[in-house]
Amino acid sequence: MSGASDELYQQVILDHNRTPRNMRALLGATHQAQGLNPLCGDAYTVYLSIDGAGVIREVAYEGHGCAISKASASMMSEALTGRTVAQAHALFDAFRGLVMGKSEATPQDCDLGKLRVFSGVWRYPARVKCAALCWHALRSALDGQGATTTEDKL
Amino acid sequence: MTANTYPIDNVRADFPALRQTVNGCPLTYLDNAATTLKPEAVVEAVRQHYREESANIHRGVHHLSQKATEAYEAARDKVQHFLHAEQREEIIFTSGTTAAINTVAHAFGSTIHADDEIILSEMEHHSNIVPWQMLRERTGCVLRVIPITDDGQLDLAAYEAMLGPRTKLVSVVYVSNSLGTVNPVQRVIDAAHAHGAKVLVDAAQAVACRAVDVRALDCDFLAFSGHKIFGPTGVGVLYGKRVLLDALPPFFGGGDMILSVSFERTTYNALPYKFEAGTPHIAGVIGLGAALDYVNALGLAGIAAHEEDVRDYATRLIARIPGVRLYGTAPEKAAILSFVLEGVHPHDVGQILDTHGVAVRAGHHCTQPVMQRYGIPATARASFSIYNTRADADRLAAAIMQTKELFG
Numbered sequence: 039m040s041g042a043s044d045e046l047y048q049q050v051i052l053d054h055n056r057t058p059r060n061m062r063a064l065l066g067a068t069h070q071a072q073g074l075n076p077l078c079g080d081a082y083t084v085y086l087s088i089d090g091a092g093v094i095r096e097v098a099y100e101g102h103g104c105a106i107s108k109a110s111a112s113m114m115s116e117a118l119t120g121r122t123v124a125q126a127h128a129l130f131d132a133f134r135g136l137v138m139g140k141s142e143a144t145p146q147d148c149d150l151g152k153l154r155v156f157s158g159v160w161r162y163p164a165r166v167k168c169a170a171l172c173w174h175a176l177r178s179a180l181d182g183q184g185a186t187t188t189e190d191k192l
Numbered sequence: 193m194t195a196n197t198y199p200i201d202n203v204r205a206d207f208p209a210l211r212q213t214v215n216g217c218p219l220t221y222l223d224n225a226a227t228t229l230k231p232e233a234v235v236e237a238v239r240q241h242y243r244e245e246s247a248n249i250h251r252g253v254h255h256l257s258q259k260a261t262e263a264y265e266a267a268r269d270k271v272q273h274f275l276h277a278e279q280r281e282e283i284i285f286t287s288g289t290t291a292a293i294n295t296v297a298h299a300f301g302s303t304i305h306a307d308d309e310i311i312l313s314e315m316e317h318h319s320n321i322v323p324w325q326m327l328r329e330r331t332g333c334v335l336r337v338i339p340i341t342d343d344g345q346l347d348l349a350a351y352e353a354m355l356g357p358r359t360k361l362v363s364v365v366y367v368s369n370s371l372g373t374v375n376p377v378q379r380v381i382d383a384a385h386a387h388g389a390k391v392l393v394d395a396a397q398a399v400a401c402r403a404v405d406v407r408a409l410d411c412d413f414l415a416f417s418g419h420k421i422f423g424p425t426g427v428g429v430l431y432g433k434r435v436l437l438d439a440l441p442p443f444f445g446g447g448d449m450i451l452s453v454s455f456e457r458t459t460y461n462a463l464p465y466k467f468e469a470g471t472p473h474i475a476g477v478i479g480l481g482a483a484l485d486y487v488n489a490l491g492l493a494g495i496a497a498h499e500e501d502v503r504d505y506a507t508r509l510i511a512r513i514p515g516v517r518l519y520g521t522a523p524e525k526a527a528i529l530s531f532v533l534e535g536v537h538p539h540d541v542g543q544i545l546d547t548h549g550v551a552v553r554a555g556h557h558c559t560q561p562v563m564q565r566y567g568i569p570a571t572a573r574a575s576f577s578i579y580n581t582r583a584d585a586d587r588l589a590a591a592i593m594q595t596k597e598l599f600g
């Protein structure tokens with residue numbers, strides 16, 4: 039077996055799919071937004087708790103979707119905790135560049151870290167939206183918009 | 193014909209796409225409900241048209257135009273015989289099932305008024321839902337929906353209770369593309385007619401796996417797509433009873449559908465041209481004719497027996513895999529298996545199956561109300577056709593087992 043099982047479904051992704059971190063509603067969230075992929079029905083709500091200094095204290099999400107979208111939400115929640123809003127925006131750009139296969143768009147000072155396990159996604163165009171779904175919801179939440187769909191942007 | 197005498201090796205050899213490997217495995221094509229592969233004869237018919245007789249139809253005096261017109265109209269005769277329609281004028285070429293249904297929604301829709309009722313079912317493809325919702329927007333008519341039972345059948349008692357003096361049209365799917373259910377359309381039609389309502393049958397999934405006789409059924413309209421019966425994409429058929437089509441206004445206006453045009457007054461052409469405005473998909477229609485020749489030569493009885501054998505074998509195999517749940521278990525079914533593997537999202541199932549060269553569809557299959565009915569976001573769907581074998585079912589089952597292991 040080759041291809042998708044190595045490139046897409048890496049152990050880290052399978053692990054986050056099996057035991058997603060921070061998958062719950064966040065009572066007292068300061069920001070939240072829905073992300074919907076109308077093509078496949080994947081739907082998540084992303085919750086953020088941001089303090090007065092603009093630091094993201096907590097990230098949570100709930101919803102349903104495939105392994106790629108769920109692992110992406112789970113790893114996003116870990117990557118964002120403790121970051122500033124500005125860093126979150128930079129990470130969004132870097133992650134989007136990664137999954138669209140445009141890594142040159144990644145700013146030098148932005149370290150994707152563990153999120154690099156998604157570097158094979160761009161070879162599967164149908165799955166790019168899965169990986170990016172919760173990140174779009176994140177950006178909508180930061181921008182104060184209630185909902186986004188993968189058809190609006192990418 | 194029994195499964196033993198079915199010429200499976202010849203059939204497989206007729207489909208060039210089956211000769212390829214995908215991800216290092218032989219292609220196991222099980223996405224036939226989305227579209228079927230094309231036999232050499234269809235590819236050749238389309239190619240020959242473009243190479244040797246590419247010309248517009250119906251208005252040329254020159255040689256090529258006449259040849260193209262003959263081939264196009266010969267395909268209409270083939271469709272007429274295939275559906276057992278009484279007259280060739282009852283066969284309208286469209287761009288597909290969707291266009292055929294939209295044509296009825298506009299033409300027949302012009303006779304619909306506020307409070308008239310149209311009955312659909314919960315298992316309709318979106319193409320047999322949205323055009324009626326758009327008609328409701330225009331007219332204020334009422335849409336009623338036949339519910340489906342747990343095993344995926346139409347609730348006929350509920351249907352019969354819905355029929356009444358306000359029912360103007362019943363539009364139902366013959367074979368469900370997401371559940372595989374073969375609906376008792378004869379009974380649906382007879383009951384509707386008893387109340388003076390007309391019936392449109394969506395036969396998109398039916399024509400390639402069972403003989404359809406519009407005169408025996410006595411349906412008023414019937415729609416299907418060429419690409420689901422081994423023909424080209426972008427071509428399809430609307431059958432309509434002549435008395436109805438004659439009385440209805442055209443949907444599209446343009447060339448070919450007129451007898452004379454002036455700025456004061458336009459006279460519409462006779463059937464079937466009244467409903468065929470503009471240059472049609474000539475090569476597609478000719479290819480569809482070749483596809484019907486292919487199906488006729490093989491014989492729908494033999495096809496049905498073969499597909500039932502593969503369906504039963506695949507159903508037994510898949511149903512006994514722990515964690516697999518089948519959706520659509522009606523007694524009368526086509527070779528369509530919709531399933532969910534516990535703990536693994538259908539898109540991931542589809543992606544992993546692809547690494548084994550097994551092509552299935554994952555999603556809502558353009559039937560979101562069916563997904564809502566069962567409380568699931570999506571299914572994986574394996575749909576078998578004339579060239580699939582028990583070995584394909586074995587490969588599907590093995591790939592599902594490996595998917596389970598990977599996600600275990």
Ligand SMILES: Cc1ncc(COP(=O)(O)O)c(C=O)c1O
Pocket residue numbers: 225226287288289290291317319320365367368369394396397417558
């Ligand atoms: C039952 C049914 N109806 C209608 C359609 C629409 O056919 P087309 O997209 O060829 O117009 C399909 C195809 O997916 C179908 O399966």
